[in-house]
Amino acid sequence: MENPALDRFEESQPRFATIKKNVEALLFASGSPLTVQTLASALSGSEPVAVATIEAALAELELEFPRGGDRGFELVRLAGGWALRTSPSCQVAVSALFELPDDVSRLSPAAVEVLAIIAYLQPASRRQIAEIRGVNSDSPVQKLLERELITEVGRAQSAGSAVLYGTTPRFEAMYGLADLDDLPGLEGFAVTEEQKDDLRRRLGLLGAPE
Amino acid sequence: MENPALDRFEESQPRFATIKKNVEALLFASGSPLTVQTLASALSGSEPVAVATIEAALAELELEFPRGGDRGFELVRLAGGWALRTSPSCQVAVSALFELPDDVSRLSPAAVEVLAIIAYLQPASRRQIAEIRGVNSDSPVQKLLERELITEVGRAQSAGSAVLYGTTPRFEAMYGLADLDDLPGLEGFAVTEEQKDDLRRRLGLLGAPE
């Protein structure tokens, strides 16, 4: 016991390795993304495990199973948590044996449009969605509810108290988003001034250049 | 072309790496052991993959995820096939994960609304709930069933004999109610049977008295 700090360090090394091994096992065993807090509480037995330790283990695992790496599975941040999943590059083989649950191709373009509006504006009412799209959107909203990509998140305060919709963790998982901040910025999709002028001209709202 | 055999070998390397990656993905995705034949046929697209190639890939994977190794999961021969499974040394953590209480987060606004309808008007069918709320309510009903806050209490006499739902003792405990009469009155409505019928009538669930 000449150097207690070193002692503790050496003791802590196998402990970190054990924690990392267990984090790996938990991610493997869980069918859905796990939050750092869930991982920490599952690993806290007689002695609590710090969130920072879990994060350090995840950082190492992320290097071993990187997104888009050479392995058949990868570690990804998804829907506010962490998950191991098959590598998208193995899609053909995986779909030969298993059903890909979230086949995006089954979503109509209308449904994806509605989903984009809800994702960016949430909470959003059917009325708002219809106004933006210029067409009644009840049927795509219903489809998205059935697939649990959106959910009711409340009611408008105003008269009529319309139902307001927001996206679900399932939406984040389906689109590979760590969280909603992960969505590409909406400003990036705005029509440029040049395109606006072009549009105005085409609609005959600007005189021809003199 | 001095050594065609070597040439073919080098060419085959990336192909073998791809096959191994895909074998890994399939083992990862499967909840049960996969036979070599199943793996081979899942990977045989335009070009057939030999059983021997699959076996070579498995042999390499067995070295990377050995039984009793340092990883959180291991590759084992099981029931005539191959399977990835969590390492037995991580058993404590894995079973702790599934012992963790499922989602103690707040109920969604939709679930609160459905719960309020069932609490005050019970017994109520999904159909009635949807009519009052003006929107399909299957998903919040399902959530409340999973949380054991509501339960089936019977079937309607009418055609279709719809399932009727009522609240559970767990519901009463969660809201600190001695019994259902303890529910706060609704703008002058208490919750006697008579007043309940009056409420149902106001919500359009009963025809007007003759």
Place this chain on the structure above:
Amino acid sequence: MRTLDLELDVYQGPFDLLLSLVLKEEIDLLEVPLLDIILAYLDQMEAEGTHDYWDDMTEFLLLMSLLVEVKSRLLLPGASLELDGELTPEEARDQLLTRLFEYSKFKSASESLRHLAELNCGAIMRPPAGDSRRRLPPLEEIAGSGDVMELRDGLVRLLDSKRQPDAAHLAQIKVDLRRQISIVRGVLARRGHFSFDTVFGGEEPLVQAVSLFALLNLLAKGEIRVSQARAFGDITVRVAQDRKTA
């Protein structure tokens, strides 16, 4: 005769259609034969023969009437074109553009979402190990955690919204084109001809507009003839000659 070959069923709504027409197809509004678009749309609806489709048409009709308005200003510079509605032509035009720009933003965002999904859709997670299912939190943990007033307020809000007629749908007026068509047919069956102003003059502007589209539809089918003595004057509607003799 038709110069415009539109596959209308691929469009997600009127703004989508307009964007494609004006931006992607690089068509100048002056050169877009609006009647062809309308007729193509009507043909399409006929083929679909569904009820919902008519509901969805309301917005399309509104958009088209805005376009007609904008276009007629171009064709008739200086003509006084006061709309019956509360919007001035400039306001209607600006509103149309603002909505078009807004829609276009979400349209691009949805294309990027689709791409994101394609990058991710090939991946699956393992089924949860064994048959373990997360357990519910113990009763002690949740006892008293709910706020019963939240339940009460939830139901009171629903009761309130039942009491006040829901006004949300009123802003979106729905006009049934089929109904207008059958009205036109009915009047013609009785009288053989009628004045548009006499029959529809007292209606809301939107109903008038839809009635006008009903005329276009019947015109396309060859059921009626219409005549208009002067621009913006009354329209006389008659049964087509060959129909009458047949």
